[in-house]
Amino acid sequence: MTNPNRPAALITGASAGIGKSFAVHLARTGHDLVLVARRADRLEALAEELCEVHDIVVEVLPADLETAEGVATVEARLAEGDPIDLFVNNAGFAARGAVGALDPMALEAMVRVNVLAFARLAHAAAARMRAEGRGTIINVGSAMLFMQFAENAGYGATKAFVAYFTRTMQLDLADSGVRVQLLIPGVIATDFHAIAGNAIENFPPERVMQADDLVVASLRALEMEEPVCIPSLPDIRDWDALVTAEARIAPNASRDRPAERYH
Incomplete structure (x- = not known):
């Protein structure tokens, strides 16, 4: 049971990489934690370490988010367990290969993980937090949103789903007391790339960010009330320009006749 006098965070994909970095940083800043991942042994080891160092409560919740049972377990914790102040919707992986x-x-x-589990858990967290009139959700996307690479259609599309879903969540939850951040990492120095069949050494060092730096930027963006956090983007006005371009296209994306160039 989490301590009602401390904020509590639930993190998916918490056994390694970005999720683990969120867990370590939030423990350091006085959060109780609910850690979710498939690998119970890694979660138990991390929980023991964080409890010992930071004197917090850490709940371990093993769940395989590829399965309906795993998703239902985390949904139930979000909906019915002790209140969660911060939900880091981070679990995901890349399976790359050419279409066909x-x-x-x-x-x-x-x-199943990047889209279905992501959306179900975002929905569960949003429903509970809206009812309580408070809370924060961080949905972890990817810079692949802005790029097209061969053999990446599947992964890139799942992260495009995350971006659209999150931006619409922000509209749905406006004035509800619930904050929603779209976090868009670039290349992060974790084992994510090795699992996907790549190697971090294949990227130029100037393109690779440490996971701890990503987490600090994300939490700082919350303080600054930036709804979209692209940690390495020098000027947020570049994102604003993209939103402006979308707004220019949108009215003309549905008209009663084709554009003149098609006549």
């Missing part, structure tokens, strides 16, 4: 060549079972598993 990628293993269809790997594609399906990725969609």
